[in-house]
Amino acid sequence: MVRYTLRQCTYFRAVAEHGGIAQAARALNISQPSVAQALDKLEGVTGLVLFDRHHARGLTLTLQGRIFLQHVTSLEQQAQQVEREASALAAEAAGEIRLGVFWTLSPFYAAGLIRAFADEAPGVIVRQREMSLADLAHSLREGSIDLALTYDRGGEPDGLAFVELAALRPMVVLAAGHRLAGRCSVDLAELADEPYVMLDGPGSRSYFEGLLDEIGISPRISYISTSLESVRSAVAAGFGFTLLVMRPPSPITYDGGRVETLQIDNNVRPLRIVLASRDGAHRGLILRRFTDHAVAYFASRQGTRA
Numbered sequence: 001m002v003r004y005t006l007r008q009c010t011y012f013r014a015v016a017e018h019g020g021i022a023q024a025a026r027a028l029n030i031s032q033p034s035v036a037q038a039l040d041k042l043e044g045v046t047g048l049v050l051f052d053r054h055h056a057r058g059l060t061l062t063l064q065g066r067i068f069l070q071h072v073t074s075l076e077q078q079a080q081q082v083e084r085e086a087s088a089l090a091a092e093a094a095g096e097i098r099l100g101v102f103w104t105l106s107p108f109y110a111a112g113l114i115r116a117f118a119d120e121a122p123g124v125i126v127r128q129r130e131m132s133l134a135d136l137a138h139s140l141r142e143g144s145i146d147l148a149l150t151y152d153r154g155g156e157p158d159g160l161a162f163v164e165l166a167a168l169r170p171m172v173v174l175a176a177g178h179r180l181a182g183r184c185s186v187d188l189a190e191l192a193d194e195p196y197v198m199l200d201g202p203g204s205r206s207y208f209e210g211l212l213d214e215i216g217i218s219p220r221i222s223y224i225s226t227s228l229e230s231v232r233s234a235v236a237a238g239f240g241f242t243l244l245v246m247r248p249p250s251p252i253t254y255d256g257g258r259v260e261t262l263q264i265d266n267n268v269r270p271l272r273i274v275l276a277s278r279d280g281a282h283r284g285l286i287l288r289r290f291t292d293h294a295v296a297y298f299a300s301r302q303g304t305r306a
Contacts, residue, residue, distance in 0.1 A: 003045040006079055009072045011038040012050060016069050020058035095286045096125045100136045100148040104201060104228055105273065108246055109149065109298075117293050124286055133203045140278045146287060149294070152272040153203045161279040163291055165298040167270035168245040169263075170211060173235050176251070176258035185263040188215045195222035195240030199231045208243045211268050229254050245271045273298065 014024035015035060025032040043050055050065035061069065101110045106128075114126045129145065136148040141159055152162060172191070174181050180190065188211075196212075196219035198205065212218065223239040225231050228246060235242050236257025244261075251258050275294050277283065283291075 004042050006076065008038040008042045009075060011035050012042055013069060013072055013076070015039060015051070015059060016061055016065065019060075023058075095123070096127060097147060097286060097290055098145040099126050099128050099290075100131045100139055100145040100150070101128055102133055102136060102148075102150045103130050104204070104246060105149055105151075106130045109273075113149070113294060113297050116297055117290060120293060121286075121289060124290075126290070136276070140276060143278065143281075146277065146281075147290065148276040150274060150276055151203050151207075152274045153207060159279050160276050162274040162276050163295065164272055164274050165294055166273040166302070168273065169270050170208070170243045170245050170268055171247060172262045172264060173232060173242045173244055174260050174262065175236050175238055176260055177238075178241070178260070180262065181260040183262055185265050187265045188212070188217060188268075189266075191241050192217040192219065195220050197221075197223045197231050197234045197240050197242040198225075199228060199242060199244065200224045200226050207271055211243065214268070215266055232259055233257055235259050 011024065011028065011034075014028055015021055018024045018027055021032050021035045021039070025035045028035070039050065042048075046068070048064045048068055049062050050068060051059040052062055053059055099110075099114070110128055110130075114128060117124070117126060129139075131139065131148075133150060133153075136145070136150050137157070137160060139145045140148055149165075152164070172186050172188070180186055198221050199208065219240070223231070223234040225234065228244065229248075231242050231244070232248070233253040233255045234240075236253045236255070236259050247261055251260065253259060275291055277287070
């Protein structure tokens with residue numbers, strides 16, 4: 001435990017720089033006894049002899065005093081830096097945001113969102129963690145992350161607050177050689193007898209199953225994967241159709257296949273991207289600023305699913 005104070009260190013440095021207690025007291029505009037008492041306490045708690053006392057020539061630093069002065073100077077510089085950073089934190093011009101991002105959203109949005117915010121608020125560090133929907137909700141509640149870029153489903157919403165960023169309409173993905181591939185849109189009923197490639201992600205599976213159930217079809221499942229790109233590759237390989245809300249910019253799959261994306265004619269529920277936070281948690285200027293930035297960022301990308 002540190003038993004000396006920054007004030008004592010400041011008085012010590014002043015004496016060292018001015019060569020005596022009287023001179024230091026004048027420079028600091030305090031009484032000589034205050035300076036002398038601070039020196040005595042500093043030497044007492046550190047066990048150091050900081051000065052040689054000379055009746056005629058005042059005080060001169062000992063070897064211990066010279067080395068300790070270097071440490072004190074460094075300590076004061078660090079304290080000044082802490083004070084500057086504390087002032088910046090109080091003004092919320094600097095700080096850190098712990099951002100959780102759902103796995104499938106991360107490659108489409110996270111880097112661009114964070115990079116754009118860094119240009120807008122260079123004093124704020126955004127630390128990103130990719131997580132499942134359930135883990136995002138749990139981490140928000142326990143306070144290990146501040147915000148979560150996620151969907152409005154798949155995690156328990158109790159105790160969380162949401163700001164909607166985008167509403168994504170699902171799409172049908174077909175192999176390039178499929179009989180319907182040349183069309184712009186399709187009624188899901190036309191695919192009732194087609195095999196279905198399932199994206200088995202938390203939230204995604206229940207959402208798409210719900211859409212198919214609302215249309216009144218229950219296609220045979222031919223392939224299951226937790227990977228969006230694996231699902232696209234399976235579609236390109238002829239395993240059947242799939243439903244997705246995220247569309248990579250290229251129709252070429254990882255294994256060199258090709259898929260086509262069609263709009264859905266049916267009136268289907270969108271899947272909403274939200275910025276989630278713990279309900280009732282302190283939302284200072286930095287978090288509010290990031291939230292406003294996220295809303296503007298997604299608004300600028302409306303109509304695209306990069």
